[in-house]
Amino acid sequence: MQPTIEGLPRNAIEVLPSTLHGTVMSDKYKLVRVGVDGEGSCFFHSVCYLTNPQYCNWSLNEQKECGENLRKSIAQELSGDAGEAKWAEFSQTPIAQRLIKRDVKARSLKNVIGWFKKPSVWANEIMIAYVSWKMNIDIVFIDAVNTRVYCDTLPENQGARNTIIVMWVEQEHFEPVAVLKDYTREHVKLLTMLKDPAMIAEVRKTYKEQCPKAKLN
Numbered sequence: 001m002q003p004t005i006e007g008l009p010r011n012a013i014e015v016l017p018s019t020l021h022g023t024v025m026s027d028k029y030k031l032v033r034v035g036v037d038g039e040g041s042c043f044f045h046s047v048c049y050l051t052n053p054q055y056c057n058w059s060l061n062e063q064k065e066c067g068e069n070l071r072k073s074i075a076q077e078l079s080g081d082a083g084e085a086k087w088a089e090f091s092q093t094p095i096a097q098r099l100i101k102r103d104v105k106a107r108s109l110k111n112v113i114g115w116f117k118k119p120s121v122w123a124n125e126i127m128i129a130y131v132s133w134k135m136n137i138d139i140v141f142i143d144a145v146n147t148r149v150y151c152d153t154l155p156e157n158q159g160a161r162n163t164i165i166v167m168w169v170e171q172e173h174f175e176p177v178a179v180l181k182d183y184t185r186e187h188v189k190l191l192t193m194l195k196d197p198a199m200i201a202e203v204r205k206t207y208k209e210q211c212p213k214a215k216l217n
Contacts, residue, residue, distance in 0.1 A: 005144040007173045008035030010060065013188060015180070016167075023142050024149055024165055024206055025199070030180040031165070032190065037064055038173050043123035043166070044071045046176040047131060047139075050164040050192045068119065074134065075116035078109065087112070090133050094156040094215075099126045123174070128153065137193075138163040140203055145171050151211035154204070158216070163194040163203055 008014055012035040021027050036045035045067035049055045055063060078087060087109045090096050105111050106126040115121045123131075132139050132153070138161045141150040150168060165177040178190040179199075194200050208214055 005169055007038055007169050007175060008033065010035045010037060010063075011056070013190075016177070019147050020142060020144065022206075023147060024140055024177075025179075025202055026206075029199075031177055032180050033167050033175045033177050034190075036175055037067065040118075040120035040122060041067050041071055043128065043174040044068070044131075046166050046174045047135070047164065049176040050166070050178070051135070051137070053192070055192075070131075071116055071119065074131065075113055077134075078113045078116065083113075084109065090130055093129075093133060095129050095152075095154075096126070096133075098152075098156075099129055122172070125152065129155075137161055138200075140165050140207060141174075142167045142177060143171070144169050149207050149210045151207075151214065154207060154211075154214060154216060156215040160197065160200045160204060163200050164192070165194075165203070 005017065005020075013032050016031045016033060021031070025031065034049060036042055036049060045063070048063070048066035048070055052066065055066070058066070077083060091100065100106050103124075103126060106124075112126060112130070115124065115127055128139060132155070138154055138158075140163060141153055142148075142165065143150045144167055167175045167177050169175055176192065178192045179194070180188070181191050182189040194203065204216055208216055
């Protein structure tokens with residue numbers, strides 16, 4: 001059994017333990033995880049951290065508001081006049097079709113809106129897939145308990161897109177994962193969103209090796 005990996009305090013940075021090296025990228029890349037709020041919206045805080053280069057320069061309140069506002073904006077979008085059309089478009093994607101088939105509750109837009117509206121509800125697979133689709137990014141998860149990639153998150157027959165990495169801590173908390181580019185005693189430089197085609201290709205290759213049923217372009 002692997003040692004327990006607990007959540008980090010907010011903004012704390014820790015190099016991934018050796019048991020997790022190579023789970024999503026080769027050992028030539030040093031990966032770190034970063035602590036975020038864990039009150040139920042940790043997935044949204046993680047996405048905010050990884051998609052906003054200025055996140056670390058914000059106050060703690062601004063950081064928290066980013067995740068809360070992302071979640072709230074999606075709930076408002078789906079509740080608005082164009083919400084049903086947006087959901088219908090997303091629901092036609094292969095990954096949505098598969099997830100909706102697997103989770104009866106996810107078939108109801110009313111349920112999904114309710115999940116997005118309630119900050120204490122953890123992000124489930126259909127919510128994560130919608131965020132990925134809406135933001136046009138790929139989200140790859142490291143399952144820290146099973147020390148491997150979590151399958152079923154990359155869309156089928158979808159070309160490579162900008163990619164972010166998120167750790168699933170104890171299967172109950174999400175934290176952002178970044179590539180350590182450079183560091184000194186006074187400064188740490190992290191790559192939070194992968195845009196380099198070579199790096200993205202490596203992540204997709206590793207994902208495919210661990211999730212052989214995935215249909216990736």
